[in-house]
Amino acid sequence: MTPLAGFLIVAALVFAIGLAVALTRRNAIMVLIGIELMLNAANLNLIAFWRFSPHPEALTGMMFALFSIAVAAAEAAVGLGLVIAYHRHTKTTDLDAMPRMKG
Amino acid sequence: MNFQALTLPEKLDQLFVFVQHWIMGFFPAHWQPLVGALVGVVGIVASFPAIFALTTVLERKGLGRMQNRLGPNRVGPLGIFQPVADGIKSLTKEDIVPVSADGVVHFLAPVVLVVAIFLGYASLPIGRNMVLVNIDAGLLFFFAVGASTELSIFMAGWSSRNKYSLLGAMRAVAQMISYEVPLLMSAIVAVMMTGSLSTVKIVEAQSGFTGIFPHWYVFTPWGFAGFVLFVIAALAETNRTPFDLPEGESELVAGYFTEYSGFKFALFFLGEYLGMMSIAGFGITLFLGGWGAPFSFLNFIPSWAWFFLKLLAALCFFIWLRGTLPRLRQDQLMNFAWKFMLPMTLLNLMVAAAWRFLGDSATGAWLRWVLCAGVLLLAYVGLGRVLMRKQRLGARSYRYAE
Amino acid sequence: MIFGLSIAFWITALFTVAGALAAALLKNLVHCALSLTVTFAGLAILFLQLDAQFAGFAQMLVYIGAVAILVVFAILLTRGAGAPEYRIYTSSWLAGIAIAAAVFALLAWSVITSLPAGAGSAAPDVTVLSIGQALMSTYVLPLEIVAVVLTVALIGAVIVAMHDKGDAKTHEQKGGAQ
Numbered sequence: 001m002t003p004l005a006g007f008l009i010v011a012a013l014v015f016a017i018g019l020a021v022a023l024t025r026r027n028a029i030m031v032l033i034g035i036e037l038m039l040n041a042a043n044l045n046l047i048a049f050w051r052f053s054p055h056p057e058a059l060t061g062m063m064f065a066l067f068s069i070a071v072a073a074a075e076a077a078v079g080l081g082l083v084i085a086y087h088r089h090t091k092t093t094d095l096d097a098m099p100r101m102k103g
Numbered sequence: 104m105n106f107q108a109l110t111l112p113e114k115l116d117q118l119f120v121f122v123q124h125w126i127m128g129f130f131p132a133h134w135q136p137l138v139g140a141l142v143g144v145v146g147i148v149a150s151f152p153a154i155f156a157l158t159t160v161l162e163r164k165g166l167g168r169m170q171n172r173l174g175p176n177r178v179g180p181l182g183i184f185q186p187v188a189d190g191i192k193s194l195t196k197e198d199i200v201p202v203s204a205d206g207v208v209h210f211l212a213p214v215v216l217v218v219a220i221f222l223g224y225a226s227l228p229i230g231r232n233m234v235l236v237n238i239d240a241g242l243l244f245f246f247a248v249g250a251s252t253e254l255s256i257f258m259a260g261w262s263s264r265n266k267y268s269l270l271g272a273m274r275a276v277a278q279m280i281s282y283e284v285p286l287l288m289s290a291i292v293a294v295m296m297t298g299s300l301s302t303v304k305i306v307e308a309q310s311g312f313t314g315i316f317p318h319w320y321v322f323t324p325w326g327f328a329g330f331v332l333f334v335i336a337a338l339a340e341t342n343r344t345p346f347d348l349p350e351g352e353s354e355l356v357a358g359y360f361t362e363y364s365g366f367k368f369a370l371f372f373l374g375e376y377l378g379m380m381s382i383a384g385f386g387i388t389l390f391l392g393g394w395g396a397p398f399s400f401l402n403f404i405p406s407w408a409w410f411f412l413k414l415l416a417a418l419c420f421f422i423w424l425r426g427t428l429p430r431l432r433q434d435q436l437m438n439f440a441w442k443f444m445l446p447m448t449l450l451n452l453m454v455a456a457a458w459r460f461l462g463d464s465a466t467g468a469w470l471r472w473v474l475c476a477g478v479l480l481l482a483y484v485g486l487g488r489v490l491m492r493k494q495r496l497g498a499r500s501y502r503y504a505e
Numbered sequence: 506m507i508f509g510l511s512i513a514f515w516i517t518a519l520f521t522v523a524g525a526l527a528a529a530l531l532k533n534l535v536h537c538a539l540s541l542t543v544t545f546a547g548l549a550i551l552f553l554q555l556d557a558q559f560a561g562f563a564q565m566l567v568y569i570g571a572v573a574i575l576v577v578f579a580i581l582l583t584r585g586a587g588a589p590e591y592r593i594y595t596s597s598w599l600a601g602i603a604i605a606a607a608v609f610a611l612l613a614w615s616v617i618t619s620l621p622a623g624a625g626s627a628a629p630d631v632t633v634l635s636i637g638q639a640l641m642s643t644y645v646l647p648l649e650i651v652a653v654v655l656t657v658a659l660i661g662a663v664i665v666a667m668h669d670k671g672d673a674k675t676h677e678q679k680g681g682a683q
Contacts, residue, residue: 023601250570
């Protein structure tokens with residue numbers, strides 16, 4: 001196993017766990033946590049590919065990861081804001097109890 | 104470097120560096136980096152808690168003087184061994200954990216706090232060639248590590264299962280996040296001027312002299328504004344008076360560490376003071392020339408001595424503020440952060456950029472001084488007027504319960 | 506050195522995956538958020554091991570300093586702390602786990618089979634200065650777009666989380682907290 005493969009396997013594991021969290025947990029905040037895990041795993045992939053690429057001086061992978069971190073922060077803020085707003089209307093964060101998302 | 108070839112002031116200046124190299128010399132070559140790092144860590148872990156002990160006695164005696172009382176004067180001559188007695192007391196006290204507390208989180212909170220704060224010292228230059236890790240992004244490292252203290256405070260407050268602890272923790276976290284934005288933004292001006300995030304380079308950029316006066320960033324309009332904003336944000340970040348709402352003894356019985364006793368309480372106490380010292384150290388590095396001498400003819404005094412003298416002065420200033428200012432209200436605190444600090448730091452960034460591009464030619468130098476100082480002063484007065492417009496200042500009316 | 510990787514890597518990887526697993530399995534939401542922080546910190550250290558100093562510190566600052574705190578605030582505001590009274594997994598949890606396992610199997614299979622032995626090149630000489638110059642030249646358009654996205658997200662989060670006008674109290678700084 002090469003060093004790159006080691007990092008990619010860790011990223012794949014974290015991604016799979018994140019996917020499982022997003023698909024199986026009932027709480028809306030936990031789904032957001034799962035999405036954050038998946039985004040982080042993708043970032044690790046980007047950085048690992050950047051480090052072991054033939055031309056790391058080009059910075060492409062690292063820049064992609066930096067922008068991804070910034071967008072993930074925005075996503076977390078808006079996502080949690082939505083959860084709080086929904087909780088205010090229905091007093092629940094249980095996804096099984098959210099059959100309709102109109103008004 | 105050859106120790107013998109240096110003059111006496113230079114020898115004194117590099118004393119600790121040579122001690123480190125001397126100790127490293129006893130070990131085989133491939134162990135030397137590790138041993139060198141270890142010696143540095145031991146130096147920091149030993150010296151800053153020692154200053155912490157000194158600060159506690161200084162604070163208690165200083166506050167005592169300000170409040171017309173004597174302060175501790177029983178242990179040792181003039182009470183200077185008070186910290187030793189306090190240390191023994193907190194070590195031998197019973198460690199009480201509430202029954203309903205979340206055991207693991209309750210235990211981890213003070214540990215995470217102290218570890219995170221000690222990590223922050225790694226990129227603090229305390230003298231010429233005296234920095235633990237000279238990394239390219241040293242300042243970013245300090246802020247990144249400092250960010251995890253908020254989480255440990257939340258852990259402490261939440262795991263105690265006590266409403267006062269939780270309230271204190273939520274207040275602390277909200278306050279620290281609100282003031283972290285101005286703290287970072289006010290630090291950025293120094294980074295902009297130096298063109299580097301490395302703390303060592305920031306100090307070196309301020310080490311020149313014009314005549315006998317140093318090139319500290321605080322002696323420029325943007326530097327002065329940035330320094331004042333940084334100090335205010337640093338006070339809020341370390342929960343010092345007048346921003347000590349999270350621990351308000353009279354309303355929250357010490358806030359997030361109400362349910363801690365014995366050694367864990369001592370760790371919180373230590374963490375609080377170490378955080379204050381590290382943020383003061385970074386303020387000194389960013390705006391007050393780090394380990395540089397304040398006048399060129401005082402250069403013979405070792406660089407580390409200057410750093411610690413400035414640190415002591417900063418601590419005395421913090422104690423003086425604690426003895427002087429009353430505590431803010433929660434809404435005043437938040438309004439001040441978002442309506443005053445944030446616009447001022449943003450404006451300061453632009454002023455610093457203008458300063459940089461106006462250049463220091465003969466006419467440009469005067470122009471930029473007048474322009475930058477004028478803009479900042481105008482914004483300060485204008486913003487202050489607008490924010491205070493609806494405030495009615497006058498004799499306070501009291502209401503008493505019948 | 507195990508499989509050409511240092512001990513430090515394996516310890517960090519272990520912590521990272523263990524944190525993610527704990528976040529998936531624990532009942533108490535605050536515990537989930539705290540173990541998520543362990544994963545964030547582990548990933549930041551992995552970034553540092555990949556010589557991506559700036560990205561590692563940015564990860565720490567953004568995720569541990571802001572996102573984790575935001576998640577914790579959201580949990581407390583939606584009264585999610587404490588043990589939940591209902592089941593924590595959805596009714597279709599088996600399908601979810603099966604999909605996740607399939608995705609992992611596919612990723613792991615492709616990683617193990619398709620890679621040529623990538624020679625670990627020397628550490629790239631990347632300074633903060635070069636990152637800054639790249640951000641201001643090659644990547645200036647993405648940077649500006651991210652700035653707009655962040656501003657919109659800030660305003661949007663405040664508006665979404667703000668109480669309606671009829672409500673008695675107004676919430677302060679909910680979305681703006683990051």
